[in-house]
Amino acid sequence: MSSAAGGKEVLLSIRGLTVEFRVPRGILRAVDNLDLDVYSDEVLGLVGESGCGKSVLAHTILRIVDPNGRIASGKIIFGGRDILSMSKEELRRFRWKEIAIVFQGAFNSFNPVMRIFEHMVDTTLAHDENAKKDEILKRSKELMRMVRLDPEAVLERYPHELSGGMKQRAVAAMAMLLDPKLLILDEPFSALDVLTQKFFLKTLVDIRRETKKSMIFITHDLAQVAEIADRVAVMYGGVIVEAASVEDIFYRPRHPYTRALLKAVPSIVGSVDELKPLPGPLPDPVNPPPGCEFHPRCPHRVEICSRVRPNLERVDDVSLVACHRWRELN
Amino acid sequence: MRWIFRKAALSLFTLFCAITINFFLYRMMPGNPVDMMIQQFLALGYSYEEALTRVSMALSFVPTAPLHEQYVSFLKGVLTGNLGYSIWLATPVATILGYGIPWTVFSVSISLVISFLLGIVLGMHMAYRRGSIIDKVLSFYSSITTAMPQNILGFFMIWVFAIQLKWLPASGPYSGVDPRVFNLDFVISVLRHAVLPILTYVLTTVGGWILTMKSSTISVLGEYYVTAAEARGLKDRRIVTAYVGRNAMLPLFTRFAIALGFMFGGVLLIENLFLYPGIGRFLNQAVYARDYPLISGLFLITAVAVVAANFMADLLYSRLDPRIRFE
Incomplete structure (x- = not known):
């Protein structure tokens, strides 16, 4: 990725980030060699199913890791500094001043x-x-x-x-x-009723318009993303499988997972029969499948998918996709 | 303000119940203690009338009167501070209480505060360093000492510090000084005599505080607001005190108040071992001497202490935890 794709400046740059957890069954890799850029003045929507590693990624950006977790490798560059190599005091001063986070279940955030x-x-x-x-x-x-x-x-x-x-x-x-220069919102609406969600989302959109603040907005609700995000990154099994503008994600999805995700969202006009839930479970993060993480559930898989993990390839100025067959499938 | 009055009224009612039970229990027990007291005097060669007069003096009520009259005159006695006479010491019970209470309050309150503070610091430390050597050693120590009678450790302390090392006196509240002269020598003597009882109390009770504080801290450390405070870049010291410590200590304050209430009943073994003239020591002696007026008075003071401590705990807790405020 170039540092100024689409004429925008890179605010946060994550490279080769791997986060692991010790669990009774072995090593669970929640984030697996992940690359992601966040540009200044943008709202990046980060979407994916529960358990795909969104929250772990969000927490790791501020180096908040569970005691049984470990940042195994990678760099998180913000303002020319690697967050992962900061001293304890540097990190303390960095947190909230440069990047602030609203946690999932934020209503327990107060003493x-x-x-x-x-x-x-x-x-x-x-x-x-x-x-x-x-x-x-x-x-x-x-x-x-x-x-x-x-x-x-x-x-x-x-x-x-x-x-x-x-x-x-x-x-x-x-x-x-x-x-702060960057605001991370990790499923800020979970456990709120739909009306409250709607009202709060509108407030956030207003705030965004007033302050032009850069945000990472994490959710599994594509409708929320459509309302607030400029760009969307789709996460699956600990990696980014596609990143593109909101329009591209909704109207020209390139990765088979993104398409499947869109088909699984109920529409107010369509009938329930048109809903196509994704077959199969999420990959086991302790024993991830070889090759592409998505291939066991992918309707378009070919032989190479089970052997080689696809790189995140640049499609145009903004769009990236990690699929061996994205060209032919379009 | 209204709930304070309600709490106070409830406390007084509880106390009234305790006093009532205290009266009827030993008036109606099989082998009626009052009859037995009369028997004791008869055995000493007194006539029945003389025995009755003496027992009536000791009891603040006349045992031959109807039961409800006895009860009323007993209540009057409690309210006016006339708790009867100790048979064993031939002294007003109120005087004995006045003598014993300061010794117990002095030694136990110091012990309790030390034990509580030590438990909080060590328990928090263990919660932060789970699995460390200190954690393992203190967990083991706490399980052992909370299961051990206090006098076993007390014997050991006397043997080491009083007999072998000869650093500290083995028993009594003071020695070699005139208790009527309050000077530095007296204070030093009192303090030296209090060291072993206090040490024994602290060493046998600190384990309970440690284990409670550890588990309480661990559960608070799992709360979102602690992670959130870290994410906001707060300094470690601030998080440990105002976020973790403050919340982890809340359940311990209740326990502290209860322990404070049971201070008169809880040191029986220690006070007897060290011949320390507090309430526990008198209780033990009174039971052996079948000194019912004294036992009754000692129970009364224990009930007062427990009820008062609970009332204070309610007031204190509502100050410490805004979620418990009633208005």
Whole structure:
């Protein structure tokens, strides 16, 4: 990948990233030699089935790894620095200031014995010891209004006094506290009801329009991606199988997995019979299939697919695909 | 504010029940202790009338009166601080309590605080370093000592520190000083005599705190808000104290309050071994001497302590955990 594809600057560049976990059955490879670029001023939608490694990837960008996990190899370059080789203190100062993350199940992100505003103070002071309380308050109020929350009603409250949707918004506000260059949203809507989801998504789209902030938006809901993302990366079995503009992903999908994924989404006009669920389970991450990760479930597989893992090939300025047969299948 | 009054009223009611049971239990037990006291005096050669007068004096009620009258006069006695006379020591029970309570409160509160703080620090350390040598050694130590009677370790302490090394006195609250003169010598003597009982208490109870704190910390470490705090770039010290420690300690405060309430009943073995003149020591002696007025008074003070500690725990807990606030 060139550093300025489509005239855009690369903000975050992941190369050859492998993340492994020790499990009773052996070594589980959640992210397997993965390459991915995120450009500045874009919203990258990262989609894939549950268990494909999306969340692990998101956490690894901030080097948040479970005690039984290990970053086996790779580089994550951000602003000319490799996150994976930072010292502990460097990493601490980097987190939230440069890249902030809204976790899946973010409503558990608050310390139950602290008021929301105390979290804001804690976070600001961790990065700027001389920050003044009234400035933090001013900034917090501004952010609360940005996520459509009433500052007076939220900042002095304890987490348990807020609804799940309010907490989610408060976490999103906190993510923007230090004005990070990149915001990672890891399934921010999980466990919220559909109406709350819809309202929050609209807020995020507005925020995106107002702040032009770069985001990685992780979800398994393609409809959400269509509303907010500029570009989409499709993840399967710990690797990126296709990355392209939103239009290309929805109207000209190149990878057989992307096509299968689109066919598995119910449409409001089509009948249920047109739904084609993907046959077979996800590949076993402890014993991944040889060759292409997707070949056991792929309707177009040929002999080479079970032997050689396809590289992520450049299709045009924006699009990348990892399939031996993408040319002939189009 | 209203729930505080409700809690206080409930506590008083609990106390009232405890006092009532305390009265009826030993008035109605088979082999009625009051009759037995009369028998004891008769055996000493007193006439029945004399025996009755003496027992009535000791008990703050007249044992031949109807039961409800006895009960009312017993309650009056409790409210006015007249808890009867100890038969064994021929002293008002209230005076004995006044003498014993300070010794127990002094030694147990120090022990409890040390044990609690030590348990919290070590338990958290073990939770952070699971599987380390320290974790394994302390887990083993805690399982052994929580299962061991306190006086076994106490014997060992006396043998090592008092008999072999001769560093510390083996028993008593003080020695070689005049207790009526409060000076530095007296304070030093008291402190030196308290070392072994306190050490024994701490060593036998710290294991419980360690294990509770360890498991509590481990469960808090698995919470999202800890990972979230790390992701926000908070300093380790801040996360350990305000995020992990603060939340992991919450369930331990309840236990602490309960332990505080049981301080008078919980040190019987230690106080007897070290001949320490606290409530536990008097309780043991009173049981041997069948000194019912004294036993009754000691039970009363234990009940008061437990009820008061629970009330304090409720108040404290609502201060510490905003989720428990009632208004």
